[in-house]
Amino acid sequence: MRRRLIQSTLAVVLVVIAVFGVSLVIVETRTISNSAQERVDSEALRLASIVDSRLLGDETVDARILHDQVAPGQYAVIGIPGRPAIEVGTKPDGDVIHSTAKGEQGETVRMEEPRSSVTREVGRTLLIIGLVALLAVVAAVLLAIRQANRLASPLTDLAETAERLGSGDPRPRHKRYGVPELDRVADVLDSSAERIARMLTAERRLAADASHQLRTPLTALSMRLEEITLTDELDTVKEEANVALTQVERLTDVVERLLTNSRDPRIGSAVSFDLDEVLQQQIAEWRPAYRSAGRAIVSSGKRHLQAVGTPGAVAQVLAALIENSLMHGGGTVALRTRVTGNQAVVEVTDEGPGVPADLGARIFERTISGRNSTGIGLAVARDLAEADGGRLELLQAKPPVFGLFLSRTPPLKKPAEAEPTVR
Known part of the structure; x- marks a missing residue:
């Protein structure tokens, strides 16, 4: 592109120089020639008037007296009736510029000047025009290089930015070039980079959330299947199989909720449900894991509470808290x-x-973990709690007490979901 810009600019300048330069040469040549002719005519008339004045005064007219009246390089021939011709100066060789003037006494004056003087003057003029044209070409080349660099370098930067976006590096550069069109392209690329960064962040967050939310049901399902493999009692196998089927249903619910949120996170599914059922389900699921660790999990407090939310999401929040206590806590875990x-x-x-x-104020931030864990469990749990209007808080650091707050007011039906009026 640089070469094309330089070549195009240079071509335009050469065309302009050719058009105006040739015209200027023609005009200057004619001007110099006309000026030389006018000068010779003027000299012939001046010499004729001098001869007239001397003849009228009966003064001597000869070459010695008229020698000082003829400029160097010029040649004059004065013809006076009844007298021999008078020659003043040296007769030039070659082509000449001449002029003839007649006086009042009948004399004639022929003035000649070599055309080489005109040629030299034309040559000097052409040399000056050529030097000016050369300077114009050099200036045009320098300007073309500057403009080419000014335009080509930003385009190269923009191409590199686009290549970085395509390779998965969505960092905006926020670089501008002082050219409105190029700055507009840079603005669009930066906006695209920011959108791509947000999309990648959302996708990575969804993947992390999905892996964490799916891990808990899969772990519980794995424990139930292990219980089945370790027992020969048919009743125990049936019981554990039913619990495993419940885990599969929960796993299906988690997958459907993740897919729904990925399509439109604004879609809610909060309903009024019995909190005891979710609590007992979680206790039953996690009791084998706690028993294997030599610990216990119990529940207490007010019974038969109705809460508003998504039962599957609430179960996920409680599972995250129970798993967190299993991994990082100690002793008996109590759900009150x-x-x-x-x-x-x-x-x-x-x-x-x-x-x-040092972790108390940041415990719900992603990647924050006190041990070798993913650091997203509590962050995902808080997001799930807030999705249906609840909240998850750390009420006490030592011993740890986490509180899940859920509304008890049933959700209002949307107009589209309202029951039709019977007429």
């Missing part, structure tokens, strides 16, 4: 239910060392 105002609260606590002071 109570009522505060118009909210049902589920507290999950254990007898472990609690949350470190």
Whole structure:
């Protein structure tokens, strides 16, 4: 592109120089020739008037007297009736410029000047025009190089930016070039980079959330299947199989919810449900894991509470808290239910060392973990709680107490979901 810009600019300048330069040469040549002719005519008339004045005064007219009246390089021939011709100066060789003037006494004056003087003057003029044209070409080349670099370098940068976007590096450069069109392209690329970054972040977050939310049901399902393989009692096999089927249903519900949220995160599925059922389900699922660890999981508090939310999401939140206590806590894990105002609260606590002071304020941030874990469990749990209007908080650091707050007010039906009026 640089070469094309330089070549095009140089071509335009050469065309302009050719058109105006040739015209200027023609005009200057004619001007110099006309000026030389006018000069010779003027000299002939001047010499004729001098001869007239001397003849009228009966003064001597000869070559010696008229020698000073003829400029160097010029040649004059004065013809006076009845007298021999008078020659002043040296007769030029070759082509000449001449002029003839007649005086009042009948004399004639022929003035000649070599045309080589005109040629030299024309040559000097052409040399000056050529130098100016050369300077114009050099200036045009320098300007073309500057403009080419000014336009080509930003295009190269924009191409590199587009290549980076295509290779998965969506960082905006926020670089501008002072050219409105190029700056507009840079604005669009930066906007695209920011959108791509948000999309990649959302996809990575969805993948992390999905892996974490699917892990808990899969772990519980794996434990139930292990129980089945370790027993020969038919009743126990049936019981564990039914629990495993429940886990499969929960796993299906998690997958459907993840797909729904990925299509439109604004779609909610909050309903009024019995909180005891979710609590007992979680206790039954996690009791084998706690029994294997030599620990216990119990529940207490107010019974038969109705809460508003998505049962599967609430189960996921409780599972995350119970798993967190299993991995990082100690002793007995207790699930307590109570009522505060118009909210049902589920507290999950254990007898472990609690949350470190340096992590207390950031415990719900992603990638924040006190041990070698993913660091997204509590963050996902808080997102799930807030999706249906609830909230998840750390009520106490030592011993750790997490509180899940759920509304007890049934959700209002949307106009489209309202029952039709009977007429």
